[in-house]
Amino acid sequence: MEKRVVFQSPWLPYALVAPQIAVTVVFFFWPAAQAVYWAFLVQDPFGQSSQFVWFQNFTDLLRSSNYLESFKVTAFFSVLVAGSGISISLLLAVMAERVVRGALIYKTLLIWPYAVAPAVAGILWAFLFAPSIGIVSYWLRLAGVDWNWNIKGDQAMLLVVIAATWKQISYNVLFFIAGLQSIPRSLLEAAAIDGATPFRRFWTIVFPLLSPTTFFLLVINIVYAFFDTFGVIDATTQGGPAGATQILVYKVYNDGVKAADLGGSAAQSVILMIIVISLTVVQFRFVEKKVQY
Amino acid sequence: MVENRPWADFAAHVILILGVVVVAFPLYVTFIASTLTYDQVITVPMKLTPGDQMLHNYAQVLSAGSEKGSHAAVLPMLLNSFIMAMGVAIGKIAISIISAFAIVYFRFPLRNFFFWMIFVTLMLPIEVRIIPTFKVASDLNLLDTHAGLILPLIASATATFLFRQFYLTIPDELAEAARIDGAGPVRFFWDVLLPLSKTNIAALFVILFILGWNQYLWPLLITSKEEMYTVVIGIKRMIAGGDATSEWNLIMATAMLALLPPALVVVLMQKWFVKGLVETEK
Numbered sequence: 110m111e112k113r114v115v116f117q118s119p120w121l122p123y124a125l126v127a128p129q130i131a132v133t134v135v136f137f138f139w140p141a142a143q144a145v146y147w148a149f150l151v152q153d154p155f156g157q158s159s160q161f162v163w164f165q166n167f168t169d170l171l172r173s174s175n176y177l178e179s180f181k182v183t184a185f186f187s188v189l190v191a192g193s194g195i196s197i198s199l200l201l202a203v204m205a206e207r208v209v210r211g212a213l214i215y216k217t218l219l220i221w222p223y224a225v226a227p228a229v230a231g232i233l234w235a236f237l238f239a240p241s242i243g244i245v246s247y248w249l250r251l252a253g254v255d256w257n258w259n260i261k262g263d264q265a266m267l268l269v270v271i272a273a274t275w276k277q278i279s280y281n282v283l284f285f286i287a288g289l290q291s292i293p294r295s296l297l298e299a300a301a302i303d304g305a306t307p308f309r310r311f312w313t314i315v316f317p318l319l320s321p322t323t324f325f326l327l328v329i330n331i332v333y334a335f336f337d338t339f340g341v342i343d344a345t346t347q348g349g350p351a352g353a354t355q356i357l358v359y360k361v362y363n364d365g366v367k368a369a370d371l372g373g374s375a376a377q378s379v380i381l382m383i384i385v386i387s388l389t390v391v392q393f394r395f396v397e398k399k400v401q402y
Numbered sequence: 403m404v405e406n407r408p409w410a411d412f413a414a415h416v417i418l419i420l421g422v423v424v425v426a427f428p429l430y431v432t433f434i435a436s437t438l439t440y441d442q443v444i445t446v447p448m449k450l451t452p453g454d455q456m457l458h459n460y461a462q463v464l465s466a467g468s469e470k471g472s473h474a475a476v477l478p479m480l481l482n483s484f485i486m487a488m489g490v491a492i493g494k495i496a497i498s499i500i501s502a503f504a505i506v507y508f509r510f511p512l513r514n515f516f517f518w519m520i521f522v523t524l525m526l527p528i529e530v531r532i533i534p535t536f537k538v539a540s541d542l543n544l545l546d547t548h549a550g551l552i553l554p555l556i557a558s559a560t561a562t563f564l565f566r567q568f569y570l571t572i573p574d575e576l577a578e579a580a581r582i583d584g585a586g587p588v589r590f591f592w593d594v595l596l597p598l599s600k601t602n603i604a605a606l607f608v609i610l611f612i613l614g615w616n617q618y619l620w621p622l623l624i625t626s627k628e629e630m631y632t633v634v635i636g637i638k639r640m641i642a643g644g645d646a647t648s649e650w651n652l653i654m655a656t657a658m659l660a661l662l663p664p665a666l667v668v669v670l671m672q673k674w675f676v677k678g679l680v681e682t683e684k
Contacts (some may be wrong), residue, residue: 233431
């Protein structure tokens, strides 16, 4: 879509885009290009000289069991966060649509966690689940669960999944409510008159018509789990124990900032870039098409 | 609905109340912990009714931080967070609104190229270019400055899109009328487009303020001095390590202070928040 009526000026449009372009070049394109360049270098331990090594950093990564493990952890983590976040939110949104009384209050009480920073969300849940003093850990011990996520990898994973999902529920609920409101009432009423139970109406009408929203949220939640959960991990498990919650983004940070392995970290950045680019392409191509049954 | 199913309605309320309670539970425990003494907070199980240390704990963290972990006072951190959130929100809106104006209302060489450049930033989140971006900031002497916290984050593909979409829905007659009346592009932008964009600006502002307030990775990288910490970084630094050695009552008071401002923005400006969220992501 283009405007018929436009203004003429030889310099003004350039001046108007200049600030944004300057920021993108200095802080986005230049660093991204450097990450790509560094990915092909190996530095000596003192940072004095570096050598061009083609794809050695990448082959090293793909041969490192540590990195492949981190890939698995990330995949598992994002499937859990997206899956549980979407199903819980869908349930809550459908219920909130159903009730007449108090719908706005429920909605308000469900959306506020959106405002909580991922790192703070991590700290809140880490406190509840703190092995020796946490109140939930205490209840778990009463129930006979041996709870200590400082040692047990699967419990650490459960903790970060809970914290990450909790923060994201509000977002999903809002989109599901918006999606539900766009379903024509007449369809549901016709089905009800024909005797379809609420359960059946959900699976045959509501769920299929919601599929564009669900698919959109799936992509958004995966992107969230991949990138925005850095704060959750850093504030709680810091990738531990023994790498059980070391997602890819955390590993880039750990290897690059803490271990100062520039080449290896840059190669990981490039792999992450490829992942983001493909996710963005999927999001734009398929969300536009509106997934339908 | 055409039918009356009291049991289904009842079940819906039960599920919703359960959901609300589970969602609110961490906040409740955080609040309670922030009103207890250190000894009370490390007692197992911690009591779940408010204690009487609220004023003391909050005054302590605001002025002097924790005793065992970081000693940095939280009040300046809140100020830093506020400056960063406002800077990011206003900066993003300002540079996006003018670049969208240029892209929609002018024809000039490289127009599409610039548009794509802005678009591609979506695919380069800070997480994938951590170290090179840090190096740029360091070369530009931006470490431990407010400008360093704000500037690298203010490019915004989503805000530019949103304004572009909105401008495309504005009837051409408005621009035509403005031109016939002798208004130049700047005048048209200032007197026509800007007032029409008010609701979009408000909605975006709410989203971007929260985004800026909650930043973690970037401030973690470029702030090393205590007086430049944002509050989210400050909390992390208070955790001394080990469950019982951290002063959870003080950490939780700081957590309350860190989450209240953005939570209030969401709840009080709910209408703008929902609009901003739904429109920026579509």
